[in-house]
Amino acid sequence: MIEFRNVEKRYDDQTAGSALTDFDLTIGDGEFVFIIGESGAGKSTLLRLLMGEEKPTRGQVVVDGVNVGRIRPSRLPYYRRHFGMVYQDFRLLKDYTVYENVAFAQRVVSASPQGIKRRVPRILEQVGLADKADSLPAQLSGGEQQRAAIARAVVNGPLYLLADEPTGNLDPAGSEEVLRLLEEINRGGTTVIVVTHDVAVVNKARRRVVTLRDGRIVSDREEGEYGDA
């Protein structure tokens, strides 16, 4: 479970206002949540606090009972292994094949070579990229690259999957594909949090939608739509 308890985040060099203010948000295990809001609303800050990259100025971010701001730097890597991360620009390693990109995530957590050989093909099968295992990212379509990135994000079996504008660079077909995949992963029990601008995706999914504006939550609806606030 993820809890933001009365969080305020103000960056050191931030001149006016705060990135997040009076921020209270609870996301239960297994949920699928969209976080929407205009540029500068505080969405990326929310993800950074969650990953322990930034600390709240006030209040607490608590994940499964752990106060994220209090995690020792040496323990932070192990905390982060509960999360999978997907980005708008995919961020695959350019000189690695699809297989190597996914295997890399396993290597980072010191998985055994046998474990890697077992899990990577299975996950590539699941995202429909079994036949592209030996391709370089540049040889794939945007949608395929994002599916490879999702495979990489979930190969270590995270409890939470965070996606920052995952469909921002994709055409409608690719977006739909990615959304379907995220929902499938969510059905497997993984909590999925999607930061997005994508009206079509949000309205089609009929999931919980949390809308931010100027660092505050202005609306939080089950089966919400874009622009509810």
Next chain:
Amino acid sequence: MRNLPYMIRQSIRGIRRHLGTSLFALAIMVFTIFLFDGAAAILLNLGNFVKEAKENVGITVFFKEGISDQEILELRDRINAEPQVRRIRYTSAEEAWENYKKVYFAGHEKLAEGFADDNPLANSASFEIFLEDMSDQKTFASYLEGIPGIRKVNVSNTVADTLQNAASLVRIGTLVILTVLVIVAVVLIANGIAVTISQRQEQIHIMRYMGATNGFIRGPFLIEGALIGLLGGLIPLLVTWLAYPPVVNGIRSRYVNLANIFAFLPRQKVFAVILPVSLVLSLGIGLAGSAFSMKKHLKV
């Protein structure tokens, strides 16, 4: 440890991505360590020469005028009884004159005969005293000066002193140049690694979010420095290993006199010192370069 092969592959990728910087750093490393190896080989041999020179030169003692042979014998027994003394050798005035003739009238022995009944070195009988420990020479000399019947004590050891001065000159010169070169090498390696780090900035960020530990992120950069360092140490060691015997033989045949007096150290003996020291030095330079670079460019 499971990730070591990965880390080595990563570091080789890093080296190849900025091959120019890597090769330049390697060249400076090779030069630095080669200089160190050469200077160390010279210094070890000079040290050995000094030791030999000291052992082969003793304290020379001359007697008061009119001293009797009996008194000289008594003096010899007295000095020989001292525990510091290893060996004492008596040279009579006649022997001294014979030696002198051999050296200065070589081929003109007739000329020397004019002195036949009147030894010009009548007062040149002497003891040559060799001590167990050469460092006692000065104190022992002043002890000898206090003994009645002794006119003059010589401890001058010009060969050993000259060699020692030469050795300290080589040592200081090498130290100054080496210090500069080591700094240059560290900076160059650090620069190369800074390039790798900047090229991998995004990858590092992704790895952090994946939960990579600091060790996992730093490993490839440390290995990159270590590889350049070790390679930069092994190449000059190999060259020195191959070059040592011909160089020593060359010096021996050119300076025959020198070779008769001094023994050069065998290659194994020199390498017992310079092999471990060079490797530690070169590995240290490589790791220091990585460490500096990471401290500056890789925020934790």
